Amino acid sequence: MAAPGPVHEALAALPLVDHHCHGAVTASLSFAQFESLITEGAAWPGVSPFDSPVGVAVRRHCAPLLDLPRHAPPADYLARRSALGWREVNRRFLTAAGAEMFCVDTGFAPHPLTTPAELAAAAGAAACEIVRLEQLAEAVAARGVDAGEYPAVLRNAAEEAVRRPGVVAVKSIAAYRTGFALDPERPADAEVTEAARHWLARGGRLTDPVLVRHLLWTAVDLGLPLQLHTGFGDADVTLHRADPALLTDWLHRTAGTIPVLLLHCWPYHRQAAYLATVFEQVYLDVGLALHYTGPSRCRAVLEEALEITPFRKLLYSSDAYGVAEFHHLGALCFRRGLADLLQDRVDADELSLADALRIAAWTGRDNARRLYGPPVSDPARDSSGRPTRKV
Structure with a gap:
């Protein structure tokens, strides 16, 4: 790293x-409903999605945003999530993702x-x-x-x-x-x-x-x-x-x-x-x-x-x-993984810092803006909300 x-x-x-x-x-989600949403597979008897790389990541990196200690037990995690309510949970994680557009x-x-529109409002972003x-x-x-x-x-x-x-x-x-x-x-x-x-x-x-x-x-x-x-x-x-x-x-x-x-x-x-x-x-x-x-x-x-x-x-x-949680975790993993590999290349003199910063901005934001247009709130959109660019 x-x-x-x-x-x-x-x-x-x-x-x-x-x-x-x-x-x-x-x-609001029950324990079983939440488990079913953090796996692409099924919740099998005796096998919890919490006991997987993504389940561990939720407990490590999402628990603090719910005011819980890192690695909080699943039962504590779901209890706190329920106590906060889905609106507050969504607001916290969507805001933490740090996206300008979804x-x-x-x-x-x-x-x-x-x-x-609701996703954007909860995140303070565009969609x-x-x-x-x-x-x-x-x-x-x-x-x-x-x-x-x-x-x-x-x-x-x-x-x-x-x-x-x-x-x-x-x-x-x-x-x-x-x-x-x-x-x-x-x-x-x-x-x-x-x-x-x-x-x-x-x-x-x-x-x-x-x-x-x-x-x-x-x-x-x-x-x-x-x-x-x-x-x-x-x-x-x-x-x-x-x-x-x-x-x-x-x-x-x-x-x-x-x-x-x-x-x-x-x-x-x-x-x-x-x-x-x-x-x-x-x-x-x-x-x-x-x-x-x-x-x-x-x-x-x-x-x-x-x-x-x-x-x-x-x-x-x-x-x-x-x-x-996955909007937040996706952003966190992207930022950390890309920063680690680019910074290592800069430190090894395989990449200039200016190039690394340019690649980071392209990949995280600018390539998408070039294809889809700027955020909806940007004046470079027509009255219908569609981007005013040609692809």
Whole structure:
């Protein structure tokens, strides 16, 4: 670990842009409910998520923000959390994250969650919205549509959604629904209509490969940055199908169109780094993995991601969902891990201090602002709240 130095000071003071996260719960949580939200797996009998790297990190780094001693026992932690109430808990952790803007994916809400505006208010920051394409398609199907009209109706719904104030990007969870081993070509209208006919007849989640490809190409047509979940997730993802390297042929075909943001990436962050190196439109983050590996190992993940990644291609995200502890832990791990590795390079004379400070600012804030625009409160936005820049 690097001795604290000017890079640590700069990153500690830097207002971050969390370019991909979710809302925080707006309800009190039982012990079991809290445990279920601090794991991507399940709470198995005799196995507590508190007995994991992320559980230890919560007790070590979050307990003091609840006025508890470091390493407070789980029962004490949950009792204090309940006594403070969810509003105060959210305020404390969201403020501690030190973000100037949160880009919020609103497409996954099995729990009652803060809206982007509520998240921003609790944090004293700004927020924007990420539209999830699969949810949009399923909403179109739920309203009722003829298969022959599905492509046009979906396109209209998508265009309407991205015109909402504050929307800055779209997202796909193709990694969950089909994986990335898809035909890279744009599907013909007849293919989409036939696939829609079968899907609309059987109902359920959108898992048809043709329709998922259609969503990805719809994103290209919309012109906004596209976020793609890759790698690490819950048990609903088949991990080897979520390797972003499987997107290579599609990325060749979409070169020169929209920015493609590879989210999370671990354990495929090296493959993502390769893609960001050879494709102009590709960017990545290692969110989610940061707080799950914890402050003692997040540096290793960041270091591997930065082995070959151009410095203007790495962004910060927490992918925090449900518990506001993760908004805080993600930021803490990012600041500490990145500062340690950059300061060590400065101390070894492998990097100038000026370059290290520039890389820190790019990665923590400026790369995201360049892609999504400045915070909503910034005057460089039009009257709809959308950024006044072209990507």
